[in-house]
Amino acid sequence: MIVREALPEDRPFIEEIAKLTWEGEDYLARVFDEWLKDGGFYVLEMDGKVIGTAKLTLLPGKVGWLEGLRVHPDYRGRGYGWKLHYFMLQLGERLAREGRIDALEFATYFLNRESIAMAERTGFHVKAKFFVFGTKTENFELEEPERVEPTMSDLTLGLIPVGWRFVRRSEEALKWIKLNAELYDFNGFRFLAPKEGETFTPLDVGLATLKAMLPAMAWVAMERERESFDVMLPSGVKPLLPGLKRLGLLLWDETEEPNVLVFRKRLR
Template identity: 80%
Template structure:
């Protein structure tokens, strides 16, 4: 049986919806972003005998970063090396884009307990560049308080590496423009948080306990408007000493890990000789 990696096409939707339905208990976002990713480009599928059994996506982010995401393999085909085949294909694509001067590095983020993703990254030259905690909260546990949507400014971006959902961008003027297109900035009583336009993983721009207590009802309000029963909060690894207090606020870890549970990997490309 032969396999082929090619660009995704509109007629691939049923296959991708099936993969999404069978991933993360049916909570995978892949089907929801299908049209957006088709339009954006860099969206590839692994086809075998006329059936799409895997996917991978490269999104160009500010700072000449090729962001790897959406690596999926249909459950019936896992454990046969197809994930690595897609990963290697994306590395080759990244090398070509680097030669063209379009990117300077590849990056991706993964949950710490997804051992295959962690190992595959480490074996192919990626290094961990940042760590975060992702917490979950139940919308019903908060009395929703409506926040104000505001236009983000560079001074609002108080984090050096800014999570927008499960993508991470470095603070810059270019990143500010990208954030305006891909996220909303909310204000509640002077405290700010970012919400991606797709998904309910929110980023507070201040991570103190008092700030979190003030903005969680606003996050619950935004999540409720999205029809979500839960929402996630992404926080930098430096909040580890605050974990007991964070949990008392109603946030909980997906799994009880010893440290940060989100890893951000980076693989830079060698720069060519200067002209």
């Protein structure tokens, strides 16, 4: 059993894991080529078969972002997820010694008990909380937004969700966002859409502005041939939950608390 860098010939194994994760909706297969090119993409191999994956992505602010931790369903419950987690911690510590990162971060769903347990036992702390809502494109009359170039004034949140990655507001983050996301404007209201994925971030949070933006978000999702999309909102929208439900935004699981947790472990 070894942990090694992912190779092009690992694709069939990765596609199999993706098909068996999140009812076949896992994004892992879609980002396989991009992650190979980016580096920091590792697999756990046993007897010639890839049974797990993990990725460390360098984000602005000297952050090592952990993502893509997966274990094939046939091998879960045997400690392989912990093995990958500890490997990534060691990788992060090495990058910190080299001065390339100052901290490790990752985001997880509030019901992902195993990831939360691993985080808490290895020195991670909750840095921020968000709500992620789901909805279907058919719920809205589509309205085409305008694609615009983001500027610092558009980054209205201190911690900005770009899909399921989160970056702090800075000039470096702005450059990264231009490479990894698209900014759309609809009647003066703006939202971010990652180039990979369908989790959108409104940059102005309020029931009226969200109501105005949702048809434009649905248009972007339909252009990407998706029948549904998600909306990521800061935890401060909790008082708006009843109104958000009336707009057609539904939480994946019944909860009154934020369902996305962003963890951080300082290394330097």
